[in-house]
Amino acid sequence: MNGELDFDDILYFPEEIVTEKIANDILVISVTTANWIVLKNKIQLSLLNKLREGWMIGQVVEEIESEEEMASFKSLLAAIFARKFAGVGVLPTKEYLEGYKMLNIYITNACNLRCKHCFMRSGTKLKSELSLENWIGILSNFKVSGGENVTFSGGEPLMFKGFANILKHAHDIGLKVTVLSNGLLWTENMIEELAPFIDEIQFSIDGVNERTNAVVRGEGNFDVVVETVVKFSNLGVKTSVSTTFTYENLEDDTDVRYKELVVAVRRRTSNEVFFKLSKKLLPGRNVNISSEENEKYSKRIKGIESFVDKNADYENFIAGHSPNLIAKNCGLGGMSINSDGSVYFCNRIYEVESYGNVLEHPISYFMEKGKEIHEETSVDNVEPCSGCFLRYICDGGCRIDDFDFSGKLKNTVKPYRQITCTDEKKHKLMKRMIDSFDYFYDFDS
Ligand code: SF4
Ligand code: SF4
Structure with missing residues (x-):
């Protein structure tokens, strides 16, 4: 039968299961475990119902009358196990996405660039930015209070004096460290010194070549970032490139040119580089577009994404929906601390309320x-x-x-x-x- 199953095994399914017929498919959704399988015919549905009623595997097999039915049963079981949709003698284990174990730190507002779309409107250091010692204490308290992941961005994090010490400290106390950077200030030595302390790094490239990137991020920067991306990736750090096109640099052939960029970068590294496209233009320094315009923008960008990889959307969707992983919220509740210590519970800090300053209360309070x-x-x-x-x-x-x-x-x-x-x-x-x-x-x- 199935390598892992005995005839007297019984599968345990979560209680609340909904089925929806969509075109020729039957979508079976387990509501309380955020999970689903897809059935291809009514035979599978009736076999599934028997299993849900508590029939043993052997009892179901005994009732099977044709090869077609047996094939349907085998693929049903394969789907159930691939998605951990039911357990043998036990219910599937649920997990929860807990955004509040993640910390997002805008370590400085200083930036060497003045990008037109920047939603942080970064550029100049704030008067009351926290010190190196403040951040070391904040990270330690966060870890002790159950924190797991920290993301550093800014401004440009490398503009903060002592950023290397903060990075090393975060890594040494066991936090998973992500850095978002514009990629322009990294020297060869810095990359080699700091790569071991970084789990993930993301660089921004906002065009497909020097000319289009310069429209947003200024002249002479494109090749520098590409080199930094390649170096980090070759050192084994999980590296991604994030791109936000604007209406000023989206052109008729952007899809073709973007694909060329992706291919050219990937060719130069022995590890995978991930490419992400922003599908929404957030209100920023020079951006304020309506939700209708954003819908159009999103459509256009999705077109570029699928031109590069027609399955990217499916891959991202499945990767973001592990079986039995419950997402109760978009991420609201995860802490963002601005460079002056003010605390927010979403990373779009200019659009939400502050709940105080990290110097006024312990991290556990926030x-x-x-x-x-x-x-x-x-x-x-x-x-x-x-x-x-x-x-x-x-x-x-x-x-x-x-x-x-x-x-x-x-x-x-x-x-x-x-x-x-x-x-x-x-x-x-x-x-x-x-x-x-x-x-x-x-x-x-
Ligand atoms: S937005 Fe709310 S109502 Fe709509 S599909 Fe999502 S959970 Fe359901
Ligand atoms: S930006 Fe929107 S999706 Fe993201 S955490 Fe804030 S509220 Fe949620």
Whole structure:
């Protein structure tokens, strides 16, 4: 039968399971474990129902009358095990995405560039930026209070004097360290010295060549960043390139040129470099576009993404939806600390409220507050998401862009409401679940 199964085994399924017929597929969703499988025919559905009723594997097999039915049963079991949709004699184990264990630090507002779209409007160091000693203490307290990941950005983090010491400290106390940088200030020596202390690094390249990158990030910078990307990647640090195109540098052939950039960089490294495209233009120094314009922008960028890799969307979707991993919130509740110590619970700090300064209260106080906000605005506690069978897969969307409180809770009356969801969006999400599943798993060959 199946290598891991005996005939007297019984599969345990989570209680709340919803089925949706979409075109020729049957999407089977386990609501409380944020998981799903896709069935290809009614035979599989009836076999699944027997398993859910508590039939032993052997009992189901005994009732099977044709080869076709047996093949359907085998691929059903393969789907169940691939997605850990049920357990043998035990229920599948749930895990939760806990955003409040992540810390985002804007270590300085100083930057060597003045990018047109910068949502932090970075450039000049703030008058009251925290010191090296402050940050060392904050990181230690964060770790002791259960923190796991820290991301440093700015401004440009390398503009902060003593950044190397902070990085090393974060790594040495066991935090997973991510750095977001413009990639222009890294010398060969610095790269070699600091690479061992960095788990992930992301560089910004906002064009497809020197000319288009210069429109946003200034002249003479493109080749420098590309070299830095290649060096970090070859040293084994997980490296990615993040690109935000603007209407000023999107051109008719941007898709072709962007693909050339991706190929050229990948050719020069022995490790994988990840390429990410921003699909939304956030309000920034020179940007303030309407949600309709952002929809158009997003469509255009998705077109570029699929030109480079037609399966990128499916890969990202499956990678972001591990089986039985519950996402109750978009990430609101995760702490962001600005360079002056002010604390926010979303990284778009100019659009949300500050909950005080890290010098006024211990980190554990802010982590508790973050946890409260995460729960208070979770899909369990907002309308209409609390009654939606897709809630732990969907997470409800951005609490700034898609909710009536626009990311600000202090004067908002409950219940909080999601205001952009439509039947069409729900249908699109289910279609993505099916297509990603079909792309990723093949149980018939
Ligand atoms: S946004 Fe829509 S699909 Fe998502 S959880 Fe809320 S109601 Fe469901
Ligand atoms: S509110 Fe929006 S920007 Fe803030 S964490 Fe959620 S998705 Fe991200």
